[in-house]
Amino acid sequence: MDLQIMKRSRRDDGKEPRVETTVANEEGYDDCSITRLPEACLAHAISLTTPMDACRSSAVSSAFQKAASSDTVWERFLPPGYTSILDRADHPVDLTSTKKELFLNLAQDHVLLDQGTKSFWLEQTSGAKCYMLSSRSLMIILADNPIYWRQSYLPDSRFEEAAELLSVCWFEMSGNIDCTELSPNTQYAAYLVFNLADESYGLDCPTQEASITIRDLMVSAKRTVSLHPRTTAQETPPCGSGGGCLGTRGGDERGGGGRAEEESTVSYPRERGDGWMEVELGEFYNHYGDTGMVAIRLTETVQLHWKKGLILEGVEIRPKS
Structure with a gap:
């Protein structure tokens, strides 16, 4: 359901401020909303932050949650050459999971x-x-x-x-x-x-x-x-x-x-x-x-x-x- 967002702006002539109305949906503002960006753009922006920031951004909206969980983001958080390190593991490491799951597994154990x-x-x-x-x-x-x-x-x-x-x-x-x-x-x-x-x-x-x-x-x-x-x-x-x-x-x-x-x-x-x-x-x-x-x-x-x-x-x- 759309929400009516009321915004007051003062006129230059000193008269009563006028009221402007902007329509927003549950994901945020329809006009100039960051959530309207393509998922690839959101994922790239999030990948330039930190793993902690990526987890926090998931709470912003469903669009952010999807982008923040993508392999694009978590592949960047994994260190360069991680596959060659894991090739030396005494027991095989599952590399078929998502990059986020792999990162969290390596951070927790x-x-x-x-x-x-x-x-x-x-x-x-x-x-x-x-x-x-x-x-x-x-x-x-x-x-x-x-x-x-x-x-x-x-x-x-x-x-x-x-x-x-x-x-x-x-x-x-x-x-x-x-x-x-x-x-x-x-x-x-x-x-x-x-x-x-x-x-x-x-x-x-x-x-x-x-x-x-x-x-x-x-x-x-x-x-x-x-x-x-x-x-x-x-x-x-x-x-x-x-x-x-x-x-x-x-x-x-x-x-x-x-x-x-x-x-x-x-x-x-x-x-x-x-x-x-x-x-x-x-x-x-x-x-x-x-x-x-x-x-x-x-x-x-x-x-x-x-x-x-x-x-x-x-x-x-x-x-x-």
């Missing part, structure tokens, strides 16, 4: 890649690529020696196994990902995803240091990382209580307080919704056309206190919120 060594998904508000590098894909010093590390099956892990630290004093791990695997012009952060065993110590040492480099160039300021929550770290003595130091490396006598000239931001972990904890290791910007490897490192090779109880799922790389 992860896909295991490369024989279970990586996990891939999309950031739901932007469509940016996200990854987790499994503990198996990380370079961990002494990880192949069962005296120091072991691989454990955990039902709540997205991977088949997680690495459990039994006892080390020299702690060094790193993970790599190619810049071209990531979304361009995106600010990323890297997070260590882990839990702590019932008995753990030495993981809040003030000389645990994280860094990120691209093509061997430092792109993130080094930061001190504690793997115990802030309250625990504040209540326990430096480096925990699991044994004495074996000494310091290279004559560095930083001790518990660290060298004042090299003080850095301390990262503390927080609990995630999936039951794991995460701590930020650093951030970097992936420019358009960047090439080379992003190297993410976490080390403690200075005070050499004994460490135990880290259950490592992997390193997550996702857009910085």
Whole structure:
């Protein structure tokens, strides 16, 4: 049913304003209405926004809803080269669904890649690529020696196994990902995803240091990382209580307080919704056309206190919120 829309306009001669009438239908104004545009034009305009904006625009009208759900829109939101990434999936991904369904599936769940060594998904508000590098894909010093590390099956892990630290004093791990695997012009952060065993110590040492480099160039300021929550770290003595130091490396006598000239931001972990904890290791910007490897490192090779109880799922790389 048509609606009578009354619009008042003031006359230039100062007399009573005249009343103009415009007829509109349930979809909006008949005259100059955006909903009168062809669906292809609406879809193109919506594709220039974001996935979140596209979902919101569906509430405008049935014409917008149809355009906002089209493959034209959601194909643009899917990252370039997504088919080649999904070709590496451990289990086949259904590509016959609509592009919107595919996007939402990738935003709501992860896909295991490369024989279970990586996990891939999309950031739901932007469509940016996200990854987790499994503990198996990380370079961990002494990880192949069962005296120091072991691989454990955990039902709540997205991977088949997680690495459990039994006892080390020299702690060094790193993970790599190619810049071209990531979304361009995106600010990323890297997070260590882990839990702590019932008995753990030495993981809040003030000389645990994280860094990120691209093509061997430092792109993130080094930061001190504690793997115990802030309250625990504040209540326990430096480096925990699991044994004495074996000494310091290279004559560095930083001790518990660290060298004042090299003080850095301390990262503390927080609990995630999936039951794991995460701590930020650093951030970097992936420019358009960047090439080379992003190297993410976490080390403690200075005070050499004994460490135990880290259950490592992997390193997550996702857009910085």
